[in-house]
Amino acid sequence: MSIFSLAITVLVGVLFFVLFFHLSNFLLDYFRVKTSKNFAFENSIRVIIFIAPAFIVLFVFIIYPVFETIRLSFYDKVGENFVGLFNYTWAINDPDFRRSIINNLGWLIVVPTLSTFFGLVIANLADRIWWGSIAKSIIFMPMAISFVGAGVIWKFMYDYRGPGDQQIGLLNAIAVALGFEPQAWLTIPLWNNLFLMAIMIWIQTGLALVIFSAALRSIPNETLDAARIDGASELKIFWSIIIPYLEQTILVIWTIITILVLKVFDIIYAMTNGQWQTEVLANLMYDWMFRGGGDSGRGSVLAFCILIGVIPILGWNLYRHKQEQKV
């Protein structure tokens, strides 16, 4: 398609929604003037106009699909015949599924921990150094780029050539310079998972960093100064004042990255597609969505497993929201 036709499509799409709100409210005002002033009726129409589009979208794309996916997990591959727990027993006995669960657990432990840790350390360092804001920008930058783009960047870092050849991947060049054999990093089972996780850590540290930076500024200077006057070392201040103060923030960052990691798809799909024992739930789910014409039952079971992972966080968020509403 040409630029022109794309632009027209885009314009029509956006205008449709602008006009919907404008015209419906205009009509409501028009009839309000004509008919008697029934405020309650007018208000409820207005509420419907304001809410309806968003609610319909929410229902069609989130609420209904969640329940439908749970229903489908008890049905066969085309979603027509009830098969009970068959898809679940299949999953438990499937080696790919087991591998995915183990890998996902690994991702869940390593990535949020290291991202949060690096973010916290860098935020602390950067706050006290005059070129800290430039450093923060640089470390934050990977947040802006896509997982696939990051995948290409790191695939290039991990590139492998035979032992005699010039290495063009930086990691192997370093390995060779230090006197080791070059390695095809992404094909070494178990270790390759760590090399994939490194990409996610590289991206998510920036997120942790900016949130910690904002939170650090809220620590009262008097507290820190008092500790310094009493002769506490910077390390002591870090462990005894800053960490306890940031407890809530650490928890929030942890949950955000955990949710992201549970859904990790792009990196695996682009780099290994689950080969060499790097399979994860999201990639396996995508695979079953289309493999052999698609198996909605198995795909749904896998999606449901990801949902189970986020349910504790979901509960915690709702609880915190309730507490906040009370205040």
Add this chain to the structure above:
Amino acid sequence: MKKLTFTSVFSQLLLLLFVIAWIVPTFGLFISSLRDKDVLAISGWWTSFTTTEVNEIYRTKGKEGQIKEGDYYFIKSNLFDENQVKEIYRFGITSKNIDEYEVGETALFKDETEITVFENGDYVWKSKEEFKKKKGKRIFVSAKSPPSFTLDNYKEVLLKEGLGQAFLNTFAVALPATLIPLIICSYFAYALTWMKFYGRDLLLATIIASLVVPLQMCLIPVLTIYNDFGALFGVSAKSYPGIWMAHTGFGLASTTFLLWNFLKTLPSEMIEAARVDGATHYDTFIKIVVPLSIPSFASIFILQFLWVWNDLLVGLVFLDKHPSEIILTAKLKELLGSRGENWEILTTGAFVSMTVPLFIFFSLQRYFIRGLVAGSVKG
């Protein structure tokens, strides 16, 4: 400046180490995208700033080029293509001894012909007999090549590999997929904050629950709806409006939540005063709330735009892979599969896909960070 202490030097070094570790991968990709593809395939990008020594194989011309001068037959030509800038310092004629001769020296082949290779690649091949073979001989050269960068890869990728079209497609997906949720959700968030209606709290709780629902839970049913819809009306199940609405759906909860978070900080007296003066909710929304919300609109726009621009999964599921619909990330993934060893295509393609996010990042970083922080700390 503060005085230099051990701690401050140590922190500076540590931070520098982090910065280097974080910037080097992207920097390497960028430099590689600017290098000549032949050089890129055989040497690391870090060698491109210095004059490098490379060993290469060329072939001389065959019998067509020969001329007769006196008793001898000559083939005179240059080993390099037109635009190569290299300086030969040694050469050889057998693979066992590739740097046997200095430039300017004369090497003797088994068939008693002689060749002299010069620094700039010129060579003179001399024979008593007429040259009979069509194919020339292999010449091994050790050359120095000065740093050189080119935009050829970008031309190739944008025009021949179809990334230019994918770039436009991504815009056509990302702009509406950002603006539509922003429009819908601003009304929604207004209603959640300032209008009283039955079930408001339940709706808010649903939004907060939806924030963390994994995308994967929604894909299969939504795809089924699209397929049924497509079959019913005889249109393709994969289309631009389809993916706009999908992105709207998946981004709705977070957009609404961020806006709601912002709107509830507005002073309620102001809204109530407007209402008492007889303004409808629509007037209040358009004339008071929207102008005040511009900065938070900017933050949310950036977050959602980057999310859509960088998305792969939704694009794979709800758009076709033919050239008029494929988005950048899907195209890049396709290239990773089909051109896995052509690093000039991959590095350049990746960088093209990163241009818009990087531009937004460097120009609007403040809004980007504000959005991220608002979405996390407040939650």
